[in-house]
Amino acid sequence: MKIKDISVFCSWLIDGLSDKIQENVLLTFKNGFISKIESVKKEDLSIDSVFDFSNCTILPGFIDSHVHLFMSGDHVLENRKVEQNNDYNKTKEIIDNNVRKHIKRGIVAVRDAGDNRGYTLNYKPQIPFYLNKCGKALYKEGRYGNFIGTPVSYYDLISELILRERNKINHIKIINSGINSLTEFGKETKPQFNEQELSEAVFTAKSIGAKVMVHANGRMPVEISIKSGCHSIEHGYFMGIDNLKKMADFNIFWVPTVYPIKAYLEKGKLSKLESDNAARILEHQLEQIFQAKRLGVKIALGTDSGSFGVLHGDSFICELKLLLNAGFSVVEAVKSATINASILLGLDEIGSIAKGKQATFIAVKGHPSHSIESLQNIEALYIRGCLHDQ
Numbered sequence: 001m002k003i004k005d006i007s008v009f010c011s012w013l014i015d016g017l018s019d020k021i022q023e024n025v026l027l028t029f030k031n032g033f034i035s036k037i038e039s040v041k042k043e044d045l046s047i048d049s050v051f052d053f054s055n056c057t058i059l060p061g062f063i064d065s066h067v068h069l070f071m072s073g074d075h076v077l078e079n080r081k082v083e084q085n086n087d088y089n090k091t092k093e094i095i096d097n098n099v100r101k102h103i104k105r106g107i108v109a110v111r112d113a114g115d116n117r118g119y120t121l122n123y124k125p126q127i128p129f130y131l132n133k134c135g136k137a138l139y140k141e142g143r144y145g146n147f148i149g150t151p152v153s154y155y156d157l158i159s160e161l162i163l164r165e166r167n168k169i170n171h172i173k174i175i176n177s178g179i180n181s182l183t184e185f186g187k188e189t190k191p192q193f194n195e196q197e198l199s200e201a202v203f204t205a206k207s208i209g210a211k212v213m214v215h216a217n218g219r220m221p222v223e224i225s226i227k228s229g230c231h232s233i234e235h236g237y238f239m240g241i242d243n244l245k246k247m248a249d250f251n252i253f254w255v256p257t258v259y260p261i262k263a264y265l266e267k268g269k270l271s272k273l274e275s276d277n278a279a280r281i282l283e284h285q286l287e288q289i290f291q292a293k294r295l296g297v298k299i300a301l302g303t304d305s306g307s308f309g310v311l312h313g314d315s316f317i318c319e320l321k322l323l324l325n326a327g328f329s330v331v332e333a334v335k336s337a338t339i340n341a342s343i344l345l346g347l348d349e350i351g352s353i354a355k356g357k358q359a360t361f362i363a364v365k366g367h368p369s370h371s372i373e374s375l376q377n378i379e380a381l382y383i384r385g386c387l388h389d390q
């Protein structure tokens with residue numbers, strides 16, 4: 001059977017690569033890959049043979065670079081406890097549901113950041129969906145991280161723990177600090193690992209072709225992580241300008257996960273002091289993102305979905321809006337969730353709309369300036385050249 005070319009017309013295109021928004025574009029694809037991108041006049045099109053997305057913006061399929069698929073993002077603490085202790089079948093139901101929520105918002109790939117029993121490693125999505133896995137995150141025994149990882153004790157060799165799951169993982173997740181304090185603004189926790197331990201972990205990960213994502217807040221934990229040669233800093237609250245400069249110099253990605261702190265503000269039962277501090281932390285992180293943009297740090301959007309009040313899919317829109325609040329243009333925010341993330345995740349076929357790339361894209365109603373709001377209700381999602389039934 002001869003496979004036909006498929007053509008799609010849109011009024012606006014954000015391709016993930018260019019800083020410019022293209023107008024009146026005809027995309028043609030065959031066998032799931034883009035074969036042609038042309039600028040056309042709508043009146044010259046034969047509407048019979050073209051799928052018409054006039055008054056729509058087309059964007060590459062999105063990527064969320066930091067999620068915890070094993071949890072729903074519920075803000076009720078008792079429900080969160082249950083999810084952390086579910087058996088595999090119950091967890092699988094939650095993951096299936098979360099994957100559906102991502103797809104609904106046009107998110108076609110995620111990078112998981114850890115679950116406490118490594119269940120995600122055994123999960124295979126039923127629909128076309130990229131899932132980069134790490135299984136259990138690694139944290140220092142006695143420190144923060146038990147609900148998403150496994151402890152590294154004084155007697156353990158971190159390299160052995162990394163090699164144990166070498167055939168199942170795409171990347172390694174290491175936790176190298178605590179979390180933000182809501183009672184003491186900007187309080188820094190000690191690094192969990194020293195530079196030698198982290199360097200050994202990164203060396204071992206690289207030897208099996210895996211990248212390393214490091215959870216780190218505060219100057220010292222981030223500085224040590226950068227020196228170890230890791231690939232991305234997760235959260236990076238209060239890391240400071242010097243660390244941002246080093247990240248730009250060494251091409252280390254930053255996944256700032258801003259929405260989780262806003263979720264606390266919106267859904268947490270906080271005291272006046274805690275809510276004032278949460279608001280200040282949020283402002284401080286947006287200012288750091290603005291500085292990162294100025295310095296040329298590569299930012300990949302990550303939501304930390306599954307965390308307290310951070311729902312899969314929905315929080316992606318919130319995180320995009322927060323990048324706009326930090327001074328990003330719509331195109332820059334889209335790039336952080338497409339091309340930048342595809343480089344970080346090593347997914348070359350997606351993340352941009354260009355000749356030879358996979359025909360995986362979203363159409364949303366209206367001008368690009370409304371495109372982030374329009375993700376609430378996407379017009380169409382094509383995955384590998386096929387229209388996905390929402």
Ligand SMILES: [Zn+2]
Nearest residue numbers: 066068113304
């Ligand atoms: Zn996380």
